[in-house]
Amino acid sequence: xxxxxxxxxxxxSAEYRRTIADVVYDQMSKHLGxxxxxxxxxxEHKIENFLYDPxxxxxxxxxxxxxxxxxxxxxxxxxxxxxxxxxxxxxxxEKLYLRREDVFFHLFGVGTADWSMGNGVGTYNNGVPTNRLxxxxxxxxxxxxx
Amino acid sequence: xxxxxxxxxxxxSAEYRRTIADVVYDQMSKHLGxxxxxxxxxxEHKIENFLYDPxxxxxxxxxxxxxxxxxxxxxxxxxxxxxxxxxxxxxxxEKLYLRREDVFFHLFGVGTADWSMGNGVGTYNNGVPTNRLxxxxxxxxxxxxx
Amino acid sequence: xxxxxxxxxxxxSAEYRRTIADVVYDQMSKHLGxxxxxxxxxxEHKIENFLYDPxxxxxxxxxxxxxxxxxxxxxxxxxxxxxxxxxxxxxxxEKLYLRREDVFFHLFGVGTADWSMGNGVGTYNNGVPTNRLxxxxxxxxxxxxx
Numbered sequence: 242x243x244x245x246x247x248x249x250x251x252x253x254s255a256e257y258r259r260t261i262a263d264v265v266y267d268q269m270s271k272h273l274g275x276x277x278x279x280x281x282x283x284x285e286h287k288i289e290n291f292l293y294d295p296x297x298x299x300x301x302x303x304x305x306x307x308x309x310x311x312x313x314x315x316x317x318x319x320x321x322x323x324x325x326x327x328x329x330x331x332x333x334x335e336k337l338y339l340r341r342e343d344v345f346f347h348l349f350g351v352g353t354a355d356w357s358m359g360n361g362v363g364t365y366n367n368g369v370p371t372n373r374l375x376x377x378x379x380x381x382x383x384x385x386x387x
Numbered sequence: 388x389x390x391x392x393x394x395x396x397x398x399x400s401a402e403y404r405r406t407i408a409d410v411v412y413d414q415m416s417k418h419l420g421x422x423x424x425x426x427x428x429x430x431e432h433k434i435e436n437f438l439y440d441p442x443x444x445x446x447x448x449x450x451x452x453x454x455x456x457x458x459x460x461x462x463x464x465x466x467x468x469x470x471x472x473x474x475x476x477x478x479x480x481e482k483l484y485l486r487r488e489d490v491f492f493h494l495f496g497v498g499t500a501d502w503s504m505g506n507g508v509g510t511y512n513n514g515v516p517t518n519r520l521x522x523x524x525x526x527x528x529x530x531x532x533x
Numbered sequence: 534x535x536x537x538x539x540x541x542x543x544x545x546s547a548e549y550r551r552t553i554a555d556v557v558y559d560q561m562s563k564h565l566g567x568x569x570x571x572x573x574x575x576x577e578h579k580i581e582n583f584l585y586d587p588x589x590x591x592x593x594x595x596x597x598x599x600x601x602x603x604x605x606x607x608x609x610x611x612x613x614x615x616x617x618x619x620x621x622x623x624x625x626x627e628k629l630y631l632r633r634e635d636v637f638f639h640l641f642g643v644g645t646a647d648w649s650m651g652n653g654v655g656t657y658n659n660g661v662p663t664n665r666l667x668x669x670x671x672x673x674x675x676x677x678x679x
Binding site: 404408426427429476497503505507509 | 588594621642
């Protein structure tokens with residue numbers, strides 16, 4: 242159910258952009274305790290339409306700055322979120338030589354009733370499946386029902 | 388006050404895109420208990436920038452996948468949201484032959500103070516008007532004031 | 534930490550768009566009690582993809598309509614938000630002759646753990662710095678720790 246919006250300046254290759262998306266997906270699955278599903282939108286902007294703070298908190302940012310927005314069911318802890326931030330930045334640095342200073346994140350936590358992953362159904366109204374290919378893999382609720 | 392962000396792959400006609408927006412508007416008005424106002428942004432993406440999960444929960448999605456994001460004042464019930472999902476998907480299937488599997492929704496509920504619909508005023512600070520053309524059609528509060 | 538998404542119809546000059554972004558930044562810093570950092574994305578849309586309600590609540594909107602979305606740590610009061618709406622609209626009217634009716638706002642309040650402003654760190658996990666260039670300018674917590 243997470244959906245990512247990735248914003249960056251135009252001019253990077255499709256492979257570069259795809260790598261960013263891949264890394265966000267891989268690390269979100271590892272760190273945020275969310276289902277391993279992938280819904281991501283990448284938007285390339287003219288530099289004049291993409292404004293990043295050049296030195297907020299003494300962090301010097303460049304035109305390679307990437308904004309990563311991720312929305313998912315609220316529940317991840319502060320520690321999980323921090324681990325996600327670090328893991329993404331480390332892997333982007335390793336794979337794309339992207340400066341660690343140039344990755345900006347913001348997360349949105351929303352409710353279980355706020356998602357439909359297809360077929361016009363409120364996907365998580367009976368719980369969050371634990372197997373990405375089995376919609377019936379929902380943990381039983383405390384009273385024994387699903 | 389609802390605002391929709393509709394994301395899809397480029398290549399569809401203006402009429403096709405408009406129909407998606409029309410359906411989202413009509414069904415949100417019917418099912419979500421929100422004012423009948425219309426603010427919608429459609430973004431067309433290159434296929435390489437629009438990543439949909441091909442088989443999450445055993446639902447097979449195609450390049451016709453549409454992501455529908457809707458933000459509105461929190462308050463709709465789980466049942467209302469589920470009815471909205473179903474109604475949109477059914478009508479899109481009927482009008483555009485859009486596969487039911489290809490419609491992904493995510494909703495955001497926010498506060499009443501978070502909206503200004505024009506004129507630089509916090510539109511809902513005194514309540515939500517019940518008539519779409521009359522800003523004074525606000526239900527009286529329990530103490531008799533507006 | 535605030536991040537703005539500004540949507541409008543294509544056809545305005547870069548200077549016009551930049552002025553909108555400048556005004557949003559300046560007034561958010563003055564009115565919302567947020568750090569003075571600047572992260573903004575402007576998206577220009579084809580008119581057919583940008584749907585604004587022409588007369589909701591008796592407010593007549595034109596093709597110059599601008600949608601301003603701002604996300605920041607929850608905490609601003611209703612009064613602060615209303616002051617922000619009014620100040621932006623007044624300044625846009627003065628500087629760009631933008632009609633007051635044509636500015637639509639929606640705000641999102643999120644948690645402190647939901648942000649990383651660079652370096653893969655959960656920037657506000659220990660508090661919100663008070664000096665935009667000093668990450669250590671965090672107010673001491675009540676128990677004397679930072």
